[in-house]
Amino acid sequence: MNLTLHVWRQKGPQDKGKLETYPAKGVSEDQSFLEMLDDVNEELIKSGKDPIAFDHDCREGICGMCSQVINGKPHGGQERTTVCQLHMREFNDGDELFIEPWRARAFPIHKDLIVDRTALEMVMQAGGYTSCHTGGVADGNALLIPKPVADYAMDAAECIGCGACVASCPNSSAMLYTSAKVSQLAVLPQGKGEAKARVKEMTDAMQNEGFGNCTNHYECQEACPKGISVKFIAKLNREYMKSMA
Amino acid sequence: MILDGKTPTGPIEKTWDKHRFDMKLVNPANKRKFKILMVGTGLAGGAGAASLGELGYNVEAFCYQDSARRAHSIAAQGGINAAKNYPNDGDSIYRLFYDTIKGGDFRAREADVWRLAQVSNNIIDQCVAQGVPFARDYAGYLDNRSFGGAQVSRTFYARGQTGQQLLLGAYSALTRQVKAGTVKLHPRTEMVDLVVVDGVAKGITVRNLITGQLESHWGDAVVLATGGYVNVFYLSTNAMGCSVTAAWKAAKKGAFFANPCYTQIHPTCIPQHGDKQSKLTLMSESLRNDGRCWVPKKKADCDKAPADIPEEDRDYYLERKYPSFGNLAPRDIASRAAKEQCDDERGVGPGKRGVYLDYQTSIDRVGEDTIRERYGNLFEMYEKITAEDAYKRPMRIYPAPHYSMGGLWVDYNCMSNVPGLFVLGEANFSVHGANRLGASALMQGLADGYFVIPNTIANYLAGITPGTVKEDHAEFKKSIEEVDASVNKMLNINGKKTVSELHRELGSVMWEDVGMARSDASLKNALKRIPEIRDEFWNNCNVTGEAGELNQQLENAGRLADFLEFAEVFAKDALHREESCGGHFRTEHQTDDGEAMRDDENFAYVGAWEFKGVGKEPELHKEPLKFENVKLAVRSYK
Secondary structure (H helix, E strand, O other): OOEEEEEEEOOOOOOOOEEEEEEEOOOOOOOEHHHHHHHHHHHHHHOOOOOOOOOOOOOOOOOOOOOOEEOOEEHHHOOOOOHHHOEHHHOOOOOEEEEEOOOOOOOOEEEOOEEOOHHHHHHHHOOOOOOOOOOOOOOOOOOOOOHHHHHHHHHHHOOOOOOHHHHHOOOOEOHHHHHHHHHHHHHOHHHHOOHHHHHHHHHHHHHHOOOEOOOOOOHHHHHOOOOOOOHHHHHHHHHHHHHHO | OEOOOOOOOOOHHHHHHHHHHHOOOOOHHHHOOOEEEEEOOOHHHHHHHHHHHHHOOEEEEEOOOOOHHHOHHHHOOOOEEOOOOOOOOOOOHHHHHHHHHHHOOOOOOHHHHHHHHHHHHHHHHHHHHHOOOOOEOOOOOEOOEOOOOOOOOOEEOOOOOHHHHHHHHHHHHHHHHHHHOOEEEEOOEEEEEEEEEOOEEEEEEEEEOOOOOEEEEEOOEEEEOOOOOHHHHOOOOOOOOOOOHHHHHHHHOOOOEEOOOOEEEEEEEOOOOOOOOOOOOEOOHHHHHOOEEEEEOOHHHOOOOHHHOOHHHEEOHHHHHOOOOHHHOOHHHHHHHHHHHHHOOOOOOHHHOOEEEEOHHHHHHHOHHHHHHHHHHHHHHHHHHHOOOOOOOOEEEEEEEEEEOOEEOOOOOOEOOOOOEEEOHHHEOOOOOOOOOOOOHHHHHHHHHHHHHHHHHHHHHOOOOOOOOOOOOHHHHHHHHHHHHHHHHHHOOOOOEOHHHHHHHHHHHHHHHOOOOEOHHHHHHHHHHHHHHHHHHHHHEOOOOOOOOOOHHHHHHHHHHHHHHHHHHHHHHHHHOOOOEOOEOEOOOEOOOOOEOOOHHHHOEEEEEEOOOOOOOOEEEEEEOOOOOOOOOOOOOO
């Protein structure tokens, strides 16, 4: 099939940037979306143009590196799918695609579709851990964690830190990302001791980094390639209230 | 040169404890005076940097990704082994040690493997303390599953994302140290050279991937935890950015490269769909717990829908060939068996390079819901790529390059032959011999990072003065000039082929001639083709853009340039090793029924290659392997 791409091109953070139009010809439906972009880049290189810069690495939906908004939807809008898992059979011959980077104040653009997600790192550094050090810990079975609790923690822990939740939110909020880590550690006995300080400090960091607040649009849950539920945002709010008591 | 692994002597079960006592220590107040450079932030690097930071060393960590959480360890699915014996099924440290030595086809060092088995239990405890949500039963106890090459259930897991959860555990520990100020992180930074001063590793040259600037970093020790090299095959299960570059730069500065021909071709990957593919996707080996591998008995049935092929016309070849291990035969054996069926023209799917992995028997036994619970995310992943529902129709799988057992040579302390250069995880050669068992990579990465390097690095640092060489040393300047010249040379080739076209060409030679089955003729062909492709790269490649900017083509070109030099040593190693063992299968050395034939008399050694210049004959150094606790035997899974 043949497609028309409108791709965001921006040389650097100071450049204004604009959409450029490129044809994608002879696309196979078995190709992944990124393999289609690889082909477009090969053509650009052969015609002496600068290929499109985009983040990607594992290409199997787990590293969280890929980050593109396709036709207004982060990761292309398929359920539980990252851009790298998106396949061309989801598109039709003649389609026009608009491909843009994550857009949020907290994510400055490095180049084309590549953004700077340091702000997400800062939120994690504020308290996304248990303060155990290597060695001297108890036997793994010394702490009993019944299956429903372990499952709840795992549901939250599946977050890949891609930032689609931020890109989809009208407020550019990082509540889903932050709440996933807060919730995982708040329900586990290992994390409970520091739960109050953690939720306070991670929430403060989130605000300081320029992310907005949650006003219950639930776009984040829709966009999340791992299907992280907004129930964790409710949990974050509860944990935050508890920390003030 | 005969290499000495400096393994401790005496009863094997006391070696690590005795060695820890024998090693020198660094006084707590002196630790902060030492700067350690950690390259790579996967399981080994992340765990190592965090643990060294906690101890009080001054650590700087580097990764090419935008966050330390994204290293490819994250993609490991199935699980991590430990000798806990929670299920009471007869496991022990000795059994894990024995299984790993045997699984590696008797080509690993006994003492290193013993230590790995011994600390495996500490790893589980450590991860639990970090909040890793391992699978648990309703009472709250940790759950285990089975994996290939073992007859006990010793694998701990977190759904199908064990690597992700373990890496996020290490990342959280690392993040805590970054906040505490003991570790400084350099994301989007790639190591492009090792700086050696008077024969000792004293720093690295890196390229900032955002600005393109080359920078020098000095360190009292350099630790490489930079993963494996199977992207030399172009198509592999590795992430796109995985490369041999850091290890190869070290090799060019004198570090020996051990057993490069030991690569693992993983049996359960999604078959290739066409020639535009950029990578292959693995599905966890744990799938073989409940899935049965088969192909049609008759060639004529290969194009039929699998449901139309009656039971008696199916060949469950693993169960037939290896009745006691069946579908849980180790990876090298399962991969070769799949290739044999396809070579016999009984493969299925596009190009007939595929075999079925069938869940119907298990679904009938335990129900679809239980299968969904165990492997739901893997079935989902399979459906995304192939548009097929594996609950209804058997999966199609085919082997793909997955892991490198070979790597930089290290002694028992994980130090290379270049003093001050340490190598951890997949980047070293140490514990997996010629074949790695499932759920052992995560174990090794974390063992090296959490429990080995924090001990062994002190023994080295205690003998040197901190901070004697800084970035103003002439060797740093020289390194930057050399890298700069190489970058400019690449940008000025102005040829016609793209980097990925040439990488594909190299990959196709490596897969056809140095892949799952190798022969004298195929290896000699590869050794003719590799230098030709390398010449074409340096004369006819088109590397676009500039040096001083974010330039992904330049990044890929640099990695390919290193693969093109490394591939030659890889093929030479495979040619010199006139035996079949583990992942290295020479067609000349097999039994009548196609099993690997080892030659312990002549090849029970580690082959470590010294780089002598591009296109020049590398020099082979040998480290003899002694087996005092395990009897050398023909590896049988029948």
